Structure formats: structure tokens, C-alpha cells
Amino acid sequence: xxxxxxxGIDRIKCDGHGVCADLVPEMIELDDWGxxxxxxxxxxxxxxxxxxxxxxxxxxxALRLQRVAARR
Amino acid sequence: MSIALLAGPxxxxxxxxxxxxxxxxxALPAVPPALIDSIERSNLRxxxxxxxxxxxxxxxxxxQPGGAPVVLANGGEGxxxxxxxxxxxxxxxxxxxxxxxxxxxxxxxxxxxxxxxxDHVGAIQAMHRxxxxxxxxxxxxxxxxxxxxxxxxGEETAAVHFINDGIALPxxxxxxxxxxxxxxxxxxxxxxxxxxxxxLIARFGDDWYRxxxxxxxxxxxLVTVGGAVPQTVLIEIPQGMxxxxxxxxxxxxxxxxDAVLLGGYFGGWVESSTAWGLPLDADAxxxxxxxxxxxxxxVLPAGRCGVVETARILAYLAHESARQCxxxxxxxxxxxxxxxxxAALTPTPGDLEHIQRWAGVLAGxxxxxxxxxxxxxxxxxxxxxxxxxxxxxxxxRCSVASLAVAAS
Numbered sequence: 001x002x003x004x005x006x007x008g009i010d011r012i013k014c015d016g017h018g019v020c021a022d023l024v025p026e027m028i029e030l031d032d033w034g035x036x037x038x039x040x041x042x043x044x045x046x047x048x049x050x051x052x053x054x055x056x057x058x059x060x061x062a063l064r065l066q067r068v069a070a071r072r
Numbered sequence: 073m074s075i076a077l078l079a080g081p082x083x084x085x086x087x088x089x090x091x092x093x094x095x096x097x098x099a100l101p102a103v104p105p106a107l108i109d110s111i112e113r114s115n116l117r118x119x120x121x122x123x124x125x126x127x128x129x130x131x132x133x134x135x136q137p138g139g140a141p142v143v144l145a146n147g148g149e150g151x152x153x154x155x156x157x158x159x160x161x162x163x164x165x166x167x168x169x170x171x172x173x174x175x176x177x178x179x180x181x182x183x184x185x186x187x188x189x190x191d192h193v194g195a196i197q198a199m200h201r202x203x204x205x206x207x208x209x210x211x212x213x214x215x216x217x218x219x220x221x222x223x224x225x226g227e228e229t230a231a232v233h234f235i236n237d238g239i240a241l242p243x244x245x246x247x248x249x250x251x252x253x254x255x256x257x258x259x260x261x262x263x264x265x266x267x268x269x270x271x272l273i274a275r276f277g278d279d280w281y282r283x284x285x286x287x288x289x290x291x292x293x294l295v296t297v298g299g300a301v302p303q304t305v306l307i308e309i310p311q312g313m314x315x316x317x318x319x320x321x322x323x324x325x326x327x328x329x330d331a332v333l334l335g336g337y338f339g340g341w342v343e344s345s346t347a348w349g350l351p352l353d354a355d356a357x358x359x360x361x362x363x364x365x366x367x368x369x370x371v372l373p374a375g376r377c378g379v380v381e382t383a384r385i386l387a388y389l390a391h392e393s394a395r396q397c398x399x400x401x402x403x404x405x406x407x408x409x410x411x412x413x414x415a416a417l418t419p420t421p422g423d424l425e426h427i428q429r430w431a432g433v434l435a436g437x438x439x440x441x442x443x444x445x446x447x448x449x450x451x452x453x454x455x456x457x458x459x460x461x462x463x464x465x466x467x468x469r470c471s472v473a474s475l476a477v478a479a480s
Binding site: 010011012013014015016031032033034035037 | 242243244396397398399402403406430433437438439
């Protein structure tokens with residue numbers, strides 16, 4: 001499958017608002033300071049709409065969807 | 073080794089000027105058409121710490137769209153325990169420049185930036201003098217830039233950021249520098265020692281280069297040996313030499329030792345009983361789960377506590393964080409603070425468990441690999457000094473300090 005997607009993040013842009021963990025808890029949890037810990041690997045199809053919402057809802061636009069092969 | 077990076081007049085005599093350099097090794101050859109293939113067969117890996125295969129990197133840069141590439145010779149050397157890059161530049165600047173010229177020829181670059189840590193004064197002077205000895209057309213392609221004194225200055229994206237904008241802080245990837253770096257052009261960033269090896273491979277061939285190593289290992293490598301040895305020294309060894317032999321070549325140990333810090337602050341602690349027999353070869357160490365890093369071998373002296381030393385390094389790394397990414401800014405700071413309390417025998421409940429948990433989720437969560445390095449160091453310390461950490465946290469006792477008390 002060529003379009004298997006994962007969640008990528010720009011760590012410098014991320015300010016730890018934590019919106020993403022609310023929107024897609026299947027893929028993202030927060031560390032003790034509120035910064036996302038993103039599960040590695042492809043987003044399950046059923047979760048993809050939530051992931052898209054997390055990407056567009058990030059207040060600092062730090063999230064993106066990227067092909068699984070990319071390193072981060 | 074009659075021909076090697078540091079062969080020739082002893083280093084104490086200062087830099088090797090262009091004419092003795094050429095007498096010893098011959099003139100800089102034209103770029104051999106199959107230089108990248110030859111480098112691939114030589115199995116040369118980057119000597120800056122990450123150990124990435126050099127040939128793969130060069131091919132990536134050479135095949136990038138986006139204008140003529142730039143070569144950045146990285147002599148930032150922010151690692152506090154390493155001396156190799158600054159001393160190589162001080163003693164053999166023409167080898168570094170030769171290697172950079174060859175790299176430029178191989179990837180089609182028309183500009184070379186020599187990036188040298190501002191505190192490496194001798195290296196800057198030698199590189200500058202070496203530049204003035206080159207021909208006018210060579211000089212026109214060379215630019216010497218002094219890097220701010222900061223641990224992250226030598227990180228690839230930080231170096232590019234500094235040269236482009238005067239800000240020596242890492243940037244987010246993508247784009248990686250080989251895609252878009254200096255002036256937006258594809259940029260080959262290679263550690264100065266790596267380039268010096270290229271200068272020899274281009275002259276004497278990959279068969280010759282491979283034969284310098286021990287066993288399956290190829291070539292030579294520069295190693296800074298410090299800690300429980302008579303003095304911190306830079307040595308060049310056949311790659312694959314046993315760690316104990318390298319320590320002996322540096323004068324031998326001056327005290328018993330329980331552990332060795334291998335690879336520097338981004339490397340890890342190894343029990344001495346294991347460490348002595350390890351081959352100093354980037355490939356072999358990686359397969360064994362260790363890292364040669366930038367070639368640092370630091371022997372923990374008797375009377376020094378591994379927990380205290382680890383806390384000291386973590387304090388340094390936390391301080392040197394660029395503070396751009398949350399996990400590094402806050403996570404590393406918290407780990408360092410907890411480790412400091414444990415080291416000082418004033419732990420708060422849960423400190424050790426917190427260190428373990430926080431360090432466990434640090435890797436891969438920065439724009440650069442600063443947090444990854446710290447996480448690896450913590451993991452190795454918790455393994456090698458497990459009993460000592462327990463003693464510090466639960467009994468509020470340090471076995472080393474109590475020995476000192478008992479002896480007094």
C-alpha cells in the first residue's frame with residue numbers, strides 16, 4: 001500500500017498544547033510536561049479521520065501526515 | 073603505519089606545511105572518476121559520531137537537484153572529551169583541505185566551508201595558514217567559518233543555520249542539509265577526520281586502506297583516550313584494535329577502573345571487564361550494541377563514582393540543550409535534576425524510577441538527536457551502575473565516597 005500514513009511532527013513548532021492527544025488518543029499520548037509521544041507506524045484506517053482532525057486542529061500547525069517510510 | 077593521518081613529523085612540532093605534506097604523500101591527485109566507489113569499498117564511515125556510510129551520503133548529494141552543492145568540513149567538535157578534530161586540524165590541516173577538495177570534485181561542489189570551533193584557536197590558525205599556502209584558485213573556493221562555542225553548534229542543521237542566518241541552533245527536518253542546506257543548495261556535511269581519510273584513500277587506494285585495519289575492520293581511526301591514564305592523548309589506531317591495547321598505547325591505566333565511557337557524552341558506559349576486549353571498530357561495536365561515537369575512550373578512575381559522573385554529564389547536556397523542543401528542554405532538565413539529587417545522596421522519592429521512565433521516552437523526540445544521546449547515556453548508566461544507583465537512592469550512601477571516608 002503506497003499511502004500508509006503516519007503522524008509526523010515538527011518538534012520545534014510544538015508548544016505542547018495537547019489538543020492532538022485529545023483528538024487521536026489511539027496514536028498520541030502526552031508526557032509529564034504535555035508534549036506528545038507519538039506511536040510509531042501506520043495509522044489504522046479507522047483512526048485516520050481523527051488523525052486528520054488532529055493535524056488541522058494543532059494550534060501551532062506542528063503535525064503532519066507522512067508516508068510511513070519517513071523517519072519522523 | 074608509515075602512511076596514516078598522523079604519520080610524519082611528531083605532532084608537537086605544530087602544523088605540517090604544504091611542501092612537507094606533499095613530499096610525504098604526493099600532490100593532491102585529480103579526483104579519480106570512481107572515487108565514490110573506492111570509498112564504498114574502503115567502508116569509510118563518518119567520524120563525527122553517527123557513523124553514516126560516506127559513499128551513500130556523497131551519492132545522495134551528487135544526485136540532488138537544486139544547484140551546485142556545497143561542502144561543509146565539520147570541525148565544530150563540541151564534545152568535551154574529544155580532541156581529535158582540533159588536533160588533526162592543528163597538525164595536518166592540508167589533509168583536511170585535500171579531502172574537502174576531493175569531496176567537492178566528486179559531488180560537483182564549487183564551494184567549501186571549513187567550519188571550526190571558535191575555541192579551537194590552534195586549529196583555526198593552522199587551517200587559516202594552510203589556506204594561504206594553497207593556490208589562488210583553490211583559495212577562492214575555500215571559506216573559513218568559526219563555529220560558536222556550544223555543544224550543538226556542530227550538529228548538521230545547526231551548522232547550516234549558522235552559516236545561512238548566524239544562528240547556531242538545529243532546525244527541523246525535512247529538509248535535510250543534503251537536500252537543502254547552505255544558501256538553499258544541497259550540502260555535503262562531513263567531519264574533518266572523515267575528509268582526511270578520503271585524502272589518503274584517493275592517493276593510495278581502497279585495498280591499501282582496508283589493509284590498515286585489524287581483522288575485518290578497515291583503515292585507521294582517531295581515538296581520544298582520557299580519564300585514568302597518565303594524560304589525555306590523541307592516538308591513531310588500526311580500526312579493530314582492542315580497547316585495552318588503545319589504553320595501553322595511551323600509557324596504560326593509572327588506577328583500577330570499573331567502567332569506561334565509550335563514544336563520549338553521546339556514547340555509553342561499559343563495564344571495564346567487557347570494555348577491555350571490545351574492538352574499536354565502528355561496525356563491530358554497532359553490532360554489539362555499542363557506539364564508537366566520535367572515538368572517545370574515557371576510563372573512569374578509581375575513587376570516582378559513576379553515578380556522580382553521569383549526573384555531571386547530564387547537567388552539562390541539559391544546559392547545552394538548544395531549548396527549542398519541549399521533550400529536550402523539560403525532560404532532560406528534569407532527568408538532570410533528579411540524577412543530581414541521587415548523586416548528592418539527597419534523593420526525593422521516585423527519582424530513580426522517574427529517571428528511567430523519562431529517559432525511556434526521550435529518544436526521537438527532538439528536532440536533532442541531542443535527547444537521543446542523553447537517553448542512551450542514561451540507559452547505559454542505569455545498567456552499568458545499577459547497584460550504585462540503588463545504594464544512592466535507598467541507602468543514601470555512595471560506595472566510593474564511603475571508601476574515601478574509610479581510608480581517611
